[in-house]
Every structure is written in structure tokens, then in C-alpha cells.
Amino acid sequence: xxxxxxxxxxxxxxxxxxxxxxxxxxxxxxxxxxxxxxxxxxxxxxxxxxxxxxxxxxxxxxxxxxxxxxxxxxxxxxxxxxxxxxxxxxxxxxxxxxxxxxxxxxxxxxxxxxxxxxxxxxxxxxxxxxxxxxxxxxxxxxxxxxxxxxxxxxxxxxxxxxxxxxxxxxxxxxxxxxxxxxxxxxxxxxxxxxxxxxxxxxxxxxxxxxxxxxxxxxxxxxxxxxxxxxxxxxxxxxxxxxxxxxxxxxxxxxxxxxxxxxxxxxxxxxxxxxxxxxxxxxxxxxxxxxxxxxxxxxxxxxx
Amino acid sequence: xxxxxxxxxxxxxxxxxxxxxxxxxxxxxxxxxxxxxxxxxxxxxxxxxxxxxxxxxxxxxxxxxxxxxxxxxxxxxxxxxxxxxxxxxxxxxxxxxxxxxxxxxxxxxxxxxxxxxxxxxxxxxxxxxxxxxxxxxxxxxxxxxxxxxxxxxxxxxxxxxxxxxxxxxxxxxxxxxxxxxxxxxxxxxxxxxxxxxxxxxxxxxxxxxxxxxxxxxxxxxxxxxxxxxxxxxxxxxxxxxxxxxxxxxxxxxxxxxxxxxxxxxxxxxxx
Numbered sequence: 001x002x003x004x005x006x007x008x009x010x011x012x013x014x015x016x017x018x019x020x021x022x023x024x025x026x027x028x029x030x031x032x033x034x035x036x037x038x039x040x041x042x043x044x045x046x047x048x049x050x051x052x053x054x055x056x057x058x059x060x061x062x063x064x065x066x067x068x069x070x071x072x073x074x075x076x077x078x079x080x081x082x083x084x085x086x087x088x089x090x091x092x093x094x095x096x097x098x099x100x101x102x103x104x105x106x107x108x109x110x111x112x113x114x115x116x117x118x119x120x121x122x123x124x125x126x127x128x129x130x131x132x133x134x135x136x137x138x139x140x141x142x143x144x145x146x147x148x149x150x151x152x153x154x155x156x157x158x159x160x161x162x163x164x165x166x167x168x169x170x171x172x173x174x175x176x177x178x179x180x181x182x183x184x185x186x187x188x189x190x191x192x193x194x195x196x197x198x199x200x201x202x203x204x205x206x207x208x209x210x211x212x213x214x215x216x217x218x219x220x221x222x223x224x225x226x227x228x229x230x231x232x233x234x235x236x237x238x239x240x241x242x243x244x245x246x247x248x249x250x251x252x253x254x255x256x257x258x259x260x261x262x263x264x265x266x267x268x269x270x271x272x273x274x275x276x277x278x279x280x281x282x283x284x285x286x287x288x289x290x291x292x293x294x295x296x297x298x299x300x301x302x303x
Numbered sequence: 304x305x306x307x308x309x310x311x312x313x314x315x316x317x318x319x320x321x322x323x324x325x326x327x328x329x330x331x332x333x334x335x336x337x338x339x340x341x342x343x344x345x346x347x348x349x350x351x352x353x354x355x356x357x358x359x360x361x362x363x364x365x366x367x368x369x370x371x372x373x374x375x376x377x378x379x380x381x382x383x384x385x386x387x388x389x390x391x392x393x394x395x396x397x398x399x400x401x402x403x404x405x406x407x408x409x410x411x412x413x414x415x416x417x418x419x420x421x422x423x424x425x426x427x428x429x430x431x432x433x434x435x436x437x438x439x440x441x442x443x444x445x446x447x448x449x450x451x452x453x454x455x456x457x458x459x460x461x462x463x464x465x466x467x468x469x470x471x472x473x474x475x476x477x478x479x480x481x482x483x484x485x486x487x488x489x490x491x492x493x494x495x496x497x498x499x500x501x502x503x504x505x506x507x508x509x510x511x512x513x514x515x516x517x518x519x520x521x522x523x524x525x526x527x528x529x530x531x532x533x534x535x536x537x538x539x540x541x542x543x544x545x546x547x548x549x550x551x552x553x554x555x556x557x558x559x560x561x562x563x564x565x566x567x568x569x570x571x572x573x574x
Contacts, residue, residue, distance in 0.1 A: 012384075016381065024423070024439075024442040028420050028422060105310070105314035109307065110315065112307040112308070113307060124319060125322070127551075128322050130496070130503070131542070132504075132539075134527070135503075135543060138329070138531070139326055142325075149328055182322060236411075237411075242413070242506055243524075246528075247527065260414050260415070264418060280412070284412075
């Protein structure tokens with residue numbers, strides 16, 4: 001009786017969050033998949049077919065007969081969407097590269113600071129991440145506007161003749177992306193570099209290896225796990241980013257996150273929005289699986 | 304060997320300046336007396352005073368606060384259970400799917416999470432509003448909570464729990480008397496972070512909201528799309544202040560928790 005009570009309790013501990021995630025993460029996903037195979041309709045909900053369980057087997061059969069791949073065919077044939085995917089991946093990849101180049105020296109420097117100051121630095125890096133992305137991007141709208149601080153600074157130092165246009169350009173999108181995702185790149189890099197065995201560097205120095213060569217042959221290869229983790233943590237959400245390109249980019253930087261948003265809110269074309277989302281998830285599944293594999297391995301390595 | 308070169312120091316300073324300067328500029332401009340955002344007209348708090356009369360904005364802020372409190376509490380409960388399940392239950396059936404569902408929302412683009420959640424609510428024909436936003440935020444935040452509490456449970460001395468059970472405590476009693484007090488700081492910190500996440504979220508809220516449940520970020524977004532304005536500078540500065548205080552408190556608590564954990568371990572090994 002007592003052990004029954006125990007296993008019941010244990011069942012609850014696993015079961016409650018499990019059921020929640022199945023209901024509100026997995027099930028919605030399957031619904032997106034289903035709707036992506038449906039057609040738009042002037043009805044509520046605005047798509048057909050709708051699963052009619054009351055009609056029994058007949059209803060289920062009709063439901064499956066109504067599904068089609070038309071939306072995917074439409075996506076593949078419309079250069080606008082194909083271009084949008086390519087553009088999103090391109091922008092996300094280049095941003096990730098920029099992030100890597102900018103974050104590496106910062107993370108490296110963090111490991112050189114006296115140990116007792118390092119936790120404070122980590123906090124300093126994380127802190128901006130917790131303020132709303134919307135607000136941080138808005139702060140950049142302030143800075144980058146036509147007569148904003150950046151242009152006035154450039155004019156004051158005679159660096160430009162005419163104030164350059166920043167807003168609604170790809171440059172602004174890159175600035176916004178690098179700014180918003182910097183903590184996601186710095187922290188994994190720092191975590192790896194911080195664990196680096198100092199004696200390896202000493203050994204290289206003792207054997208007469210110049211500092212840059214030690215960096216190239218020892219530090220960099222050993223920091224690859226951090227680079228991979230940081231790159232994935234940035235790249236995956238960047239591909240589907242909505243707020244940054246919407247507020248800082250122009251109409252020419254139409255990324256896929258914006259396409260989903262517009263199909264949904266402006267065009268009310270739910271099946272197309274769902275199909276766009278499914279294709280995006282398929283594109284991101286490979287990096288997500290790699291990411292998961294990495295996290296699980298680190299989690300098990302730590303315990 | 305570990306020395307801070309001039310180049311290291313420069314990288315660090317530039318990095319931190321890059322992170323903080325835009326926020327500082329935003330806050331400074333929120334005190335600008337001039338209506339024109341780009342012209343400095345002296346210090347003034349008039350934009351903050353003007354916020355008090357902006358009824359739609361205040362009601363949006365109130366809704367956001369309510370959503371954040373409810374969803375942070377639910378997310379903390381669910382996330383803590385999930386963390387316990389992941390660290391203390393070994394390899395149960397379906398663990399891989401469970402772990403995947405915890406990690407995937409952390410990196411999934413919010414547009415997709417929001418869209419799929421909305422389509423669920425439509426499919427089961429639930430009226431969208433306050434509670435659907437709460438469910439959306441709870442699901443997103445519980446994964447962050449699970450990861451934070453899990454990391455605390457992983458570097459926790461299991462022999463303390465084993466000792467309690469050897470002395471005849473049931474798993475539930477052990478959890479309440481031993482485990483919970485030790486992970487409480489991590490749980491409190493998670494609650495505050497979940498609160499901040501919910502207060503900040505635009506995308507998931509936009510998809511899951513309905514009539515009468517316009518949250519503060521949705522309201523800000525609709526204003527900000529039209530351009531920069533001094534009122535928005537003031538609202539954003541206030542939000543930065545609220546979230547900043549919550550996060551600093553949370554991180555101090557985690558540190559306190561780590562210190563207390565070490566203390567407990569020292570005491571346990573001393574006996």
C-alpha cells in the first residue's frame with residue numbers, strides 16, 4: 001500500500017509536467033502540421049477539412065481525403081518564399097559569424113580577469129538579455145535614427161559629409177542581431193575557455209612556441225565545443241527572428257519570421273502560415289538535434 | 304600565466320560598453336524635456352508624469368503584471384517538477400521525448416511556438432484572452448525554470464538525501480525537509496526570471512492574446528512601429544528598471560543558495 005502511494009507520487013512528478021508539455025508543445029505542433037495540409041476556407045476556423053468525429057469512420061475518412069500537399073507545392077513554386085528562406089539563413093549565418101568574431105576576444109578576456117571578479121562579469125553580460133528584446137531594439141531605433149546620436153557623433157568628428165541612412169537597412173539588422181544575441185555567444189565560449197587547462201599553454205610556451213601559434217594550435221581547437229554551442233544557440237533562433245528585422249530592417253529584408261507573421265495577421269492565410277512554419281522547423285531540426293545531443297552530453301559529463 | 308593584456312582589457316571594455324551604451328542612451332533620452340527626440344532640451348520628468356494619464360497603457364501594464372505573476376508561479380511549479388523528474392528518476396520510459404520537449408522551446412523561434420499555440424486554441428475552440436497568454440508564457444518559461452533548477456540539483460550532494468531516507472524518511476518527506484530548502488534559492492531565482500520573461504514577451508503574447516488582453520509589450524510594439532517617441536522612452540526605461548531589479552535580486556539569491564549548499568555539505572561531512 002505504502003509503495004503504491006510512493007509510485008503514485010513519483011508518477012505525478014513526471015506526469016504533470018509531461019502532460020503539460022505534450023498538451024501545449026507537442027500537440028500544437030501536430031496541429032500545425034495538419035493545418036499545413038489543409039486549405040483556406042471562408043469559415044470558422046478558416047480552413048478545411050475539419051475533423052468531424054461525430055460522423056464516425058466516414059468523417060475520419062473524409063478528413064484524410066481532404067488533406068493535400070498543395071501549400072507546399074505553392075511554397076516551392078513561389079520565388080518569394082524560397083528567397084525569404086535563403087535570405088533568413090544567409091542573414092542568420094552571417095550574424096552568427098559576426099557574433100563569433102566579436103565574442104571570442106571578449107570571452108577570452110573574461111578568463112584572464114582575477115577569478116573572484118569573473119562571476120560579476122558573467123552577470124554583467126547576462127543582464128541586458130533579461131530586458132525585453134523589443135526594448136533593446138527600440139533603443140537602437142533611437143540611436144540609428146536620421147538625426148540620432150550616432151549620426152551626430154559622425155558629423156561632429158567630420159567622419160561623414162551627409163548623415164548616412166541606417167534604419168531600414170541590412171546593416172541595422174546585423175547591428176540589432178549581434179547586439180541581442182551577444183550573451184548567447186559569449187557565455188558558452190567563456191564556459192569552455194574557462195575550463196581550459198593552463199598547463200597546456202605553459203607547456204607550449206616552455207617548448208618555445210610563440211603566443212599566436214599556441215593560440216592557433218592549442219586554445220582554438222580546444223574551444224571548439226564552446227564555438228559549436230554558441231553558434232547553434234544564436235543561429236537557430238536568428239533564422240526565425242521577427243522583431244529585429246521588422247523594426248530595424250526595410251521591406252527588402254523580409255525574413256521568414258515576418259512571412260509567417262504577415263500570412264497570419266495580415267493575409268489571414270493560416271494554412272500557408274502553417275506550411276511556412278513546418279518547412280522552417282524542418283530546416284532547423286538538424287541543428288536542434290545537434291544542440292540537444294551537445295547539452296545532454298555536457299549535462300551527463302557534469303554530473 | 305593568466306594575465307590581462309591591454310588587448311584583453313580593451314576587448315572587455317568595448318564589449319561591455321556595446322552592451323550597455325544603448326540602454327544608457329535610452330534612459331537618458333527619457334529625461335529629455337524636448338518633444339523632439341533628437342534635440343536635448345534639458346532634464347525633465349514630464350514624460351513619466353504623462354504616463355500616469357495614459358489609461359490604455361496603464362491597463363496594459365496591469366494585465367502584463369497579472370499574466371507575469373500567474374504564469375511565473377505555474378512555470379516554477381511545473382519546471383521544478385520537470386527538473387526533479389529529469390535528475391532523480393533515472394532513465395524512465397519516454398525520458399528522451401521529455402528532455403527534448405524541455406530543451407526544444409529554448410531554441411525554437413518564438414514565431415513558431417506562438418503560431419502553434421494559437422492553432423491549438425482555435426482547434427479546441429477556446430476563447431483567446433488572459434488565460435491563453437498565461438498558458439503560452441507558462442510553457443515557454445517552465446523550460447527555463449527546469450534547466451536552472453536542474454543545474455542546481457545536479458551539483459547537489461545526493462548523500463544528504465540518502466542519509467534522510469536511511470533514517471526512515473519517505474521520498475516526499477526527504478524532498479520537503481532536505482531537498483526543497485537547499486534548492487529554494489534556485490526556485491526563487493527561477494520565479495523571478497520567469498516573471499521577467501513573461502513581462503518582456505511580445506511574439507507569443509501577440510499570437511495567443513484576444514480581446515481585452517493587450518499586454519504592455521503588444522501596446523509598446525504598436526506605438527514603436529510608428530517611430531521613436533519620448534513617452535515610449537519613459538515606458539521602456541521603467542520596464543528596464545523593474546526587470547533589472549528582479550534579475551539582480553534573482554542572481555544574488557542564486558549565489559546565496561550556492562553558498563548555503565557548500566555550507567550544508569561542509570556540515571554534513573563534518574558530522
